Amino acid sequence: MGTQRRARYTLRQRLGYRMDNLFSRGATGMVAWLGVATLGLILVTTTLATVAGIGPEGEGVGFIESLWLNMLRTLDPGTMGADVGWPFRIISLVATLGGILIVSSLIGLLASAISAKVEELQRGKTLVLEAGHTLVLGWSPKIFPILSELLLANANQRSASIVVLAPVAKSEMDEQIRSRVGTRRNVRILCRTGVPFEHADLSITNAQYAKSIIALGSDEVDQDAQVIKTVLALVGNELVPRDVPVVAEVTHRRNADALRAATGNQVVVIQPSEIIAHITAQISRQPGLSVVYQELLDFDGDEIYFHHEAGLVGRTFGDCLNAFESSAVMGVRSANGRVRLKPPMNMVFAPGDEIIAIAEDDDMIAMTGITGVEPPTPLHREPLTQSTPECILVLGWNDLGPLILRELDRYVAPGSKAKIALDRELVGVGATELAHELTNLSVQFEDAGKDHDDVDRLLREDGYANVMILCYRHGVTEAQADARALMTLLQTLQTSERLDRSVHVITELLDVRDVRLAPQTTADHFVVSERLSSLLLVQLSENMELLGVFTDLFDAEGAEIYLRPASHYLVPGETVQFSSLVEAGGRREEVVLGYRIASLAHSEEESFGVFLNPPKSSSLTLGLDDSLIVLAEDA
DSSP states (O other), rough: OOOOOOOOOOOOHHHHHHHHHHHTOOOHHHHHHHHHHHHHHHHHHHHHHHHHHHOOSSOOOOOHHHHHHHHHHHGGGGGGGGOOSHHHHHHHHHHHHHHHHHHHHHHHHHHHHHHHHHHHHTTOOOOOOOOSSSEEESTTTTTHHHHHHHHHHHHSSSSSEEEEEEOHHHHHHHHHHHHHTOOOTEEEEEEESSSSSOHHHHGGTTTTGGSSEEEEESSSHHHHHHHHHHHHHHHHOOOOOTTEEEEEEOOHHHHHHHHHHHHHHGGEEEEEHHHHHHHHHTTTTTTTTTHHHHHHHSSOOEEEEEEOOOGGGGGHHHHHHHOOOTOOEEEEEEEEEEEEEOOTOBOOOTTTTTTEEEEEGGGGGGOOOOOOOOOOSEEEESSSOOOOOEEEESSOTTTHHHHHHHHHTTTTTTEEEEEEEGGGGOOOOOOOOOOTTSSSEEEEEOOOOOHHHHHHHHHHHOOOEEEEOOOOOOOSSSHHHHHHHHHHHHHHHHHHHTTTTOOEEEEEOOGGGGGGGGSOOTTEEEEEHHHHHHHHHHHHHHHHHGGHHHHHHHTTTEEEEEEEEETTTTTTOOEEEEHHHHHHHHHHTTTEEEEGGGTTTTTTTTTTGEESSTTTTOOEEEOOTTEEEEEEEEO
């Protein structure tokens, strides 16, 4: 081996190199070095003054006193102004000049370090030291209703926290949340900037100690890919324990099925478009149903809970309907975990079975006793079935359209028709193609603009009684889409008034804030798609066990919610207790959950006339136009 050659450097170069290495470590190394230099300067001047017997009055002082005097002169140049005697003045001048150089640099570095720390905090890259928090990964328009509902869900907690990790500047996230969501004293919202599927960024969120995690897609084309990578980063690398629930939003069924198969029961995967399509199809045929769904999905009012009641063992499901004064029993979860909404009335409770109930809070579910109740005499003993074909007019179009029509096809009578009037310039490629599985509903597409004459002409044709307005999602912003939908709604209402025809209109809006801009706000006019899917995400993040309930509720083959004419259950104008209406529904194999007063349909303060889970002992008088809210298996 050859000899290793060593380069020769001067002492000045070596010292400079060491200083460069020290300073390159950041403010910590520089502050430490300057602190040592300051201490060294004070010790040198103190030693000289003590050995030479130099003091402020011309006489020497002790080491400790001299150390104190030199430290003051190092830190404050003004201290030496009253010094006496040139020997002490010279010592003080050396300490002061050294202090100006070193201490001022030290102060400057401390200020820079503080500024850098503040900047780091503003960038949102610092570690979150939270536990039991809700972690939201991703950023989309859904984030605002999600945060609003999480604030309500944690309103009764003494101290709760929500952490948001998204590839958006922290300052921008904070500003938008303050303006669109607001704050609560007992709930902290902490934003961090990062890529949700990057392990280094996920590690600052303390995800392993989260109460629950919500994985959101963005508005980009590959939103499913982002969600899938985020979930795999959480579960695949075992970043979070299996007892931490993860709720993921995936658009396409194939991706959703693959993600469920890959992650097992730890991850709840939902497809918002299918849920929105089901709800929209239902509320387009039943005025007021949108408010019922919102009441069940949000955290403002009554919610769905599971409750074990030992006193029900050996009793039938029909017996328990009136056994809870302040709760509406809607189903049973068996000991094996099977969820059944509206089981047969003669089903007998077994040990370990739980009721599924609507209540204001879980501690409000209390059995008040099983007593016999007589139902009122109805005006019509049998429900009036709707078997005539329907004509539906759809104004506007988006990817939800085909899903909604497929759902409608399962409810309408054979021979029903749907006309879709759309602006093809604002429709995505292939969006107007429908599968051939439609059996009861025939579909016709027609080019139409946004002129008032088009709406007027279309409403005059075929006597449309149901109109659905969908937002365009291609080539326009969210604000432009909502503005166009609201304008179409206004034109529709004006035309129906001029024709003196009652038209049931459903309008899809993307931003919940735009509902207040609409004319004639009623319970049955609007579906805010982003809000509905956001509510479901939050409900499942707070309680994953509700998945079976919502799956059954949104499945057209199972029990669903209907608004039935009150005259099917009592003579209009008769005053009865709500418990007697519950009994009437039970004898028809239905579960009565509440009622709707038609005269309050325009009153937001009265929940648009929708009353879920009233006390069983409350008295009410229903008119011919009023309805009961029931859980049943067919219309």
